[in-house]
Amino acid sequence: MPGSQEAGPGAKVAQTLVLAAGHELGAANPHDYGSNMALLDLLYEPLVRYGPDGSPVPALAVSWGSTPDGLTWTFTLRPQVTFHDGTPFDAAAVKWNFDRWLGAPAHGWLPLTERITKVETPDARTVALTLRQAYYPILQELSVIRPVRFLSPRAVDGHGVFAQPCGTGPWKMASLAERRAVLVRNEAYWGAKPQIHGVVVEVILDAQTRVAALQSGEIQMIGGEYLGTIPPESLATLQADPALAVLTGSSVTSLHLMTQYIKPPFDDVRVRRALNLAIDRQGIVQAIFGGRAEAATGVMASAIPYVTRTATDLYHFNPSQARSLLAEAGWRPDARGVLVKDGQPLQMELGVDRSRLPETVSIAEAIQAQVQAIGIDLKLRLYDYSGWLQAYRSRHFALLMSFTWGPPYDPHTLLHGSFRSAPAPDAMPAYTDAQLDGLIDAALASTDVPTRHTLYQRIWQYMDDQAVVIPLVSPHRLYAHRSSVTGLRLGGTEYDLAYALQQVVIRGKK
Amino acid sequence: MGRYLLKRLLHAGCIVLGTTLLSYLLIYLAPSDPAQVIAAQRLGGHPNPAQVDWVRQYYGLDQPWFVQYLRWLTRALQGDFGLSIRTGQAILGEVSRALHYSLVLAVWTSAFVVLVAGVSGVWAALRCNTLWDQLLQLFGLLCASVPEFWLAFLLIWVFAITLGWLPSYGAKSSAHLILPMLSLGLGQAARLSRLTRTLVLDELGKDYLRTARAKGRTRASALLRHGLPNIAVPFVALLAYQFSLLLSGAIIIETLFTWPGLGSYYIAAVHFRDVPVIQAVVLLCASIIVGVHLLADLSYGLLDPRLRLGS
Numbered sequence: 156m157p158g159s160q161e162a163g164p165g166a167k168v169a170q171t172l173v174l175a176a177g178h179e180l181g182a183a184n185p186h187d188y189g190s191n192m193a194l195l196d197l198l199y200e201p202l203v204r205y206g207p208d209g210s211p212v213p214a215l216a217v218s219w220g221s222t223p224d225g226l227t228w229t230f231t232l233r234p235q236v237t238f239h240d241g242t243p244f245d246a247a248a249v250k251w252n253f254d255r256w257l258g259a260p261a262h263g264w265l266p267l268t269e270r271i272t273k274v275e276t277p278d279a280r281t282v283a284l285t286l287r288q289a290y291y292p293i294l295q296e297l298s299v300i301r302p303v304r305f306l307s308p309r310a311v312d313g314h315g316v317f318a319q320p321c322g323t324g325p326w327k328m329a330s331l332a333e334r335r336a337v338l339v340r341n342e343a344y345w346g347a348k349p350q351i352h353g354v355v356v357e358v359i360l361d362a363q364t365r366v367a368a369l370q371s372g373e374i375q376m377i378g379g380e381y382l383g384t385i386p387p388e389s390l391a392t393l394q395a396d397p398a399l400a401v402l403t404g405s406s407v408t409s410l411h412l413m414t415q416y417i418k419p420p421f422d423d424v425r426v427r428r429a430l431n432l433a434i435d436r437q438g439i440v441q442a443i444f445g446g447r448a449e450a451a452t453g454v455m456a457s458a459i460p461y462v463t464r465t466a467t468d469l470y471h472f473n474p475s476q477a478r479s480l481l482a483e484a485g486w487r488p489d490a491r492g493v494l495v496k497d498g499q500p501l502q503m504e505l506g507v508d509r510s511r512l513p514e515t516v517s518i519a520e521a522i523q524a525q526v527q528a529i530g531i532d533l534k535l536r537l538y539d540y541s542g543w544l545q546a547y548r549s550r551h552f553a554l555l556m557s558f559t560w561g562p563p564y565d566p567h568t569l570l571h572g573s574f575r576s577a578p579a580p581d582a583m584p585a586y587t588d589a590q591l592d593g594l595i596d597a598a599l600a601s602t603d604v605p606t607r608h609t610l611y612q613r614i615w616q617y618m619d620d621q622a623v624v625i626p627l628v629s630p631h632r633l634y635a636h637r638s639s640v641t642g643l644r645l646g647g648t649e650y651d652l653a654y655a656l657q658q659v660v661i662r663g664k665k
Numbered sequence: 666m667g668r669y670l671l672k673r674l675l676h677a678g679c680i681v682l683g684t685t686l687l688s689y690l691l692i693y694l695a696p697s698d699p700a701q702v703i704a705a706q707r708l709g710g711h712p713n714p715a716q717v718d719w720v721r722q723y724y725g726l727d728q729p730w731f732v733q734y735l736r737w738l739t740r741a742l743q744g745d746f747g748l749s750i751r752t753g754q755a756i757l758g759e760v761s762r763a764l765h766y767s768l769v770l771a772v773w774t775s776a777f778v779v780l781v782a783g784v785s786g787v788w789a790a791l792r793c794n795t796l797w798d799q800l801l802q803l804f805g806l807l808c809a810s811v812p813e814f815w816l817a818f819l820l821i822w823v824f825a826i827t828l829g830w831l832p833s834y835g836a837k838s839s840a841h842l843i844l845p846m847l848s849l850g851l852g853q854a855a856r857l858s859r860l861t862r863t864l865v866l867d868e869l870g871k872d873y874l875r876t877a878r879a880k881g882r883t884r885a886s887a888l889l890r891h892g893l894p895n896i897a898v899p900f901v902a903l904l905a906y907q908f909s910l911l912l913s914g915a916i917i918i919e920t921l922f923t924w925p926g927l928g929s930y931y932i933a934a935v936h937f938r939d940v941p942v943i944q945a946v947v948l949l950c951a952s953i954i955v956g957v958h959l960l961a962d963l964s965y966g967l968l969d970p971r972l973r974l975g976s
Contacts, residue, residue, distance in 0.1 A: 260719045333925065335835075357834075364834050367825060373825070539936075545701060
C-alpha cells in the first residue's frame with residue numbers, strides 16, 4: 156500500500172496520497188472543458204481564490220482595487236512567482252492568458268468574458284481590467300478554474316495549441332495518462348508547501364468500486380462532486396470500518412423544482428405556494444439523506460454569499476394550508492380525493508435528471524407521495540442529463556428538478572442565467588418578470604456591499620412571495636478517507652483540492 | 666468453396682454497413698439534439714443558442730443526417746475516422762488502444778473458458794451421476810445464474826478487500842486481469858461446460874464409441890480420439906458467440922474494474938454524443954462480430970468433414 160511503509164506509531168512516512176476520480180482526467184488544460192476540475196486545481200492558480208467562508212483570498216494577486224464606478228479593476232501581482240517550467244509569472248503572462256479566452260464563444264457562459272473590454276499591463280506587476288459595466292462578481296468569477304486559471308505561456312506549441320500541463324500551483328505534473336495522474340510537490344511554490352510529497356489521481360469509473368478500493372487500501376480518499384460522489388447505501392459500511400473516516404461539510408448546492416409558471420395550473424401563484432407547503436423537507440432529509448442534508452430555506456444553500464435567511468412559513472410542511480390555498484384557487488377534491496377544477500383533475504409531470512445525484516429519484520418519489528396526500532396526481536419522468544437539458548431548453552415540463560451551481564458561481568450565475576430575461580429571445584430562463592430582472596441587474600451592478608446585501612434580501616423576499624421555485628434540500632458535502640490520512644479539510648468550493656490537501660499528513664500504521 | 670466464401674463476405678459487408686447506418690439513425694432519432702449535448706459538455710454550464718449553433722456548424726451537425734452519414738462513410742472507407750469530439754485525439758489511435766485492452770481481456774477469458782469448460786464438461790460426463798458430477802453441476806448452475814456484476818462485487822470483496830491479494834480496478838499488470846477475467850469467464854465457462862457434458866454424454870452412448878472400446882481402447886481414449894471431433898462444432902459455435910460478446914459487450918465489467926476497453930470507451934462516447942467515435946466503434950464491433958461468426962462457420966468444414974460443401 157502506498158504511504159504505509161514500516162514506521163513507528165504516528166510517525167511520518169514516505170508520503171504519497173492516492174485519490175480516486177470518477178471520470179477521465181483529460182489533458183489537464185485549464186482553458187478547455189475536458190479535464191477534471193479537482194486535478195486542475197492542484198496545478199493551476201487564479202489571481203484570487205474563493206476562501207472557505209466565501210470571501211476573496213489573495214492568490215497570484217496580492218492586492219486589488221476598483222475605481223468608484225466599478226469599471227476598472229487593478230490587480231497587483233505576487234512577486235517572484237514562477238511557473239513549473241521556470242517561466243516568470245508576470246503581467247505579460249497574465250495578459251497572454253486573458254487573450255487566449257476572452258470573447259471566445261466557448262466561454263460565453265461566464266459573464267466576465269463579455270464584460271471585460273480591455274486588459275492592460277502598466278508595468279510587470281500590475282494588470283488593469285476595464286469592464287463594459289460595473290460587475291461586482293468579478294472576483295468570484297476570477298476564482299473559477301476554467302478558463303481563467305493561468306497556464307505557462309511556454310506550455311503551448313508553435314501554433315499556440317496547448318502542449319503540456321504547467322501552472323504555478325503547489326503540485327507539478329510528473330506523468331499523466333488517460334486514467335492516472337502522478338503529481339509531485341512544487342518545491343519552488345510561493346506559498347505554504349504541502350506536507351506530503353506526492354499525489355496520485357487514479358480513475359475508477361464505478362462508484363461501488365471506488366468504495367471497495369478505499370476499503371482495500373488501494374485508494375486513500377474518495378468523495379466530492381469532482382472526484383466522484385459516494386453512493387448513499389455505502390455510507391453505513393464506510394462509517395462502520397475503523398480503518399476509515401467520513402468527512403462532511405455544510406451544503407453548498409441545493410435542489411429545487413422549477414415550475415412551468417406561464418401555463419395553468421402554475422400561472423396561479425397560489426398553486427405554486429401550495430406545492431411548497433405540501434412538501435415535507437425534513438422528512439426527505441431524514442428518510443433519504445439520513446440527516447446528511449439541510450431542508451432548504453430558499454433557492455440557495457445557506458453557505459452561499461448574501462444568503463442570511465432562516466426558513467419562512469412558506470417552507471414549513473403544512474398540508475392543510477396547502478389544501479386551502481388550492482381550494483381558493485378553485486381546485487376542490489372530488490369523491491376519490493383528487494383535486495378537480497372545471498372537470499379537469501390536477502395532474503402534472505415531474506422531470507428528473509437521475510444521472511447527477513443518485514438520490515434524485517428517491518426525492519421525486521417522496522414528493523410524489525406527499526402531494527398525492529393533498530390530491531395532486533404527479534407522474535415522474537426520468538431523464539439522463541442530455542434529455543433533462545432538452546426538456547429545460549424547450550420548456551417541455553410542468554415541474555423540473557434542478558440544481559444550483561454552488562460556489563463560486565452562486566448566487567449571481569444562477570440568478571442571471573435562470574431567473575433573468577435573457578437578451579436573446581429564444582433563451583429560456585426558468586422564471587422571469589420585469590421586477591425580478593430589475594432587482595438582479597441592480598445587485599450585479601452594485602458597487603458597495605451594504606447596498607448589494609439589501610438588494611439580495613429583496614431578491615430572496617421576492618422569490619418567496621412569488622414562489623418562483625420550490626426549494627427542496629441541500630445535501631451535505633461528503634468525503635471518506637483512510638484513518639491514516641489526517642489534516643484533510645474542505646475549502647469553499649467542491650474543487651478546492653489544493654486547499655483540502657495542504658495540511659494533509661499520512662500517519663504510519665501501528 | 667470460393668463462391669460460398671464470396672457470398673458470405675458480401676453478406677458480411679452488407680450487415681456491417683447496415684449496422685452503421687442504423688446506429689447513425691438512432692443517434693438522430695434519440696430525443697436529445699447532439700449539438701446541444703456536445704455544447705453543454707464541451708462549453709460547460711447551460712450553453713446559449715448561439716453557442717449551440719456554433720457547435721452545430723463546427724462539427725458539421727447542421728447537414729441533413731444522410732449527408733453526414735455519407736461523408737463519414739466515404740472517409741471511413743479510406744481509413745480516416747477523424748478526431749474525437751470529446752478528447753480531440755485521433756479516433757484510430759484511441760480505438761486501437763481500447764481494442765488492444767478488449768482483446769487481451771477477451772482472449773484470456775476465452776482461453777480460461779475453453780480450458781475450464783472443456784476439462785470440467787468432459788470430466789463430469791465421464792463421472793456422470795456421481796456425487797462429484799452433481800456437485801459440479803450445482804456449482805455450474807450457480808455460476809451461470811449469478812449476474813456478472815454481482816459476481817464481480819463478490820470477487821472484489823473476497824480477493825481485494827478481505828484477502829488483499831488482487832487489485833480491485835485498473836489495467837496495470839497481469840494481476841489486474843484476473844478479477845475481470847473471472848467475472849466474465851465463470852458464467853460463460855459454466856454454460857459451455859454444461860453444453861460439453863450433454864454433448865459428450867450423447868456421444869458416449871453412440872455405436873462408434875462402443876466399437877472403438879470393443880477394439881480395446883479405454884473409454885477416455887476412445888472419447889478423446891473419436892468423440893471430441895464430433896462435439897467440436899456446437900462447442901465452437903457457442904464459443905464464437907461468447908467471444909464476440911466479450912469484445913463488444915463487456916461494458917458493465919469494464920466500467921466496474923475501470924478496464925480501458927472498447928465497452929467503456931463506447932459508453933463515454935454515447936454520453937457525450939461523440940458521433941464519429943460511436944460510428945467508429947459500431948463499425949469495428951460489427952466487423953468483429955460478423956468476422957468471428959464467419960470464421961466459426963468456415964471452421965465447421967475443417968472440424969467436421971460431413972459439413973464440407975460440394976465435392
